[in-house]
Amino acid sequence: MKYLYPVALSLLLATTVHAQAPDSPRPASARPVVQLTQESTVIDAGGGPLPYPVWRQMLAVGEYKIQPAPGSSAAQPVFQVVARTPEEKAAYLAKLPPPKESPFFTNGQSIAAFKMRDMNGRKYDSKDLAGKIVVLNFWFIGCPPCRAEIPDLNKLVQQNAKRDDVVFLAVALDEHNAIEKFTKDHPYEYALVPGGRYIAERYGIRSYPTNLVVDREGKVVFHAQSHPNISAFLQKAIDDVK
Template sequence: MQNRIQINEQSVVKNASGSLLPYVVWRQMVGTGDYTLKTAPDFSPTSPVFVVVQRTPAEREQYLSQLPAPQESPFFMTGHTIAPFKLRDVNGHKFDSKELKGKIVVLNFWFIRCGPCRMEIPELNTLVKQYAGREDVVFLAVALDERADIQDFVQQYPYDYALIPAGRYVAQGYGIKSYPTNLVLDREGKVVFHAQYHPNMAYFLQKAIDTVP
């Protein structure tokens, strides 16, 4: 029945308690891959009502495994070297692309008010933990927001990448116009992966990292 009923911003969607959910809320929940929409008990073709249902870990893994790979972003080209950068994170640590030669660099361009950006942070944190023992893999999150705002944000929503504040000029320099944008650079600074939001982004980032010799 769901396949014949268009689900959009005007759709009636409830949570398990029967409370109505705004579009921005249920769309974000479904976008994580943790939840799906099912027809509610009071569903009818003339009055379609849906309920948000949480997937089990096995259901989520199966769902994500069936998703197509993310499309390449329009801002970078695989195999090309990106323009050099010099960045400083919120703790004052410096990152110079020339000094990062020989390392695999994972970059995330994001900003605090970006819903999809926030949705992928938990999975990106898991990715960082997977490579905790690898000094040759560096994770940098270039934010458009200012240092103080980022520090306030991570008090409630921890983000384990090295956080680069006030990075709007960096994103603009690369022509980035939509967020989040993720990319992986090989040891020579060449792009081996680049894409925008995807519910299974961490999987494809890991796959790209592991292909770098």
């Protein structure tokens, strides 16, 4: 089975960047326009080459920006990925449109009952979770957008650490051993549910990551897929539940 994941950076491939030789300044209106594509030459801050999957993932959560590299020209365009300042990141995220709703859920629907067991053997039964807010993430290790959002999802857990009415569950397609190996280098603070393929299939999920928030009555109040500012929208959904 082939799994799909949305690419939050698809707009980048249609982005145009003004390239200008440093020794021949021109008015902004006269600058040649260079299109950024998967085949573009992209380097890191130290000048090393970056393949498309790598720089695409670096840009996925707004930590980095892309700009013409020093010495780039319209004839030989080169782009460079550089870190955003905290202020630049905040401004960038604030301008983004909200994430699109996933095609697998609708707001207000009652989520089908579930029973899960996490990596530590703890059981989660939707009946026992009545009265709590449940935040679900469906993901798998081989999905770049899934991995890219983990640091922000960890911050989301930390922001709600003092609340005992919010439960975070990450349902992975991968099995226990693979997740255990992966999280040694990539900590994930959600309760991790291995072997969750059957759960994802029950809900008809076919692209990843898929995130949703379920209210105290078991109804979906938010559902979306990959987005550079997904944690902010998840937090808002949590806060809006009475």
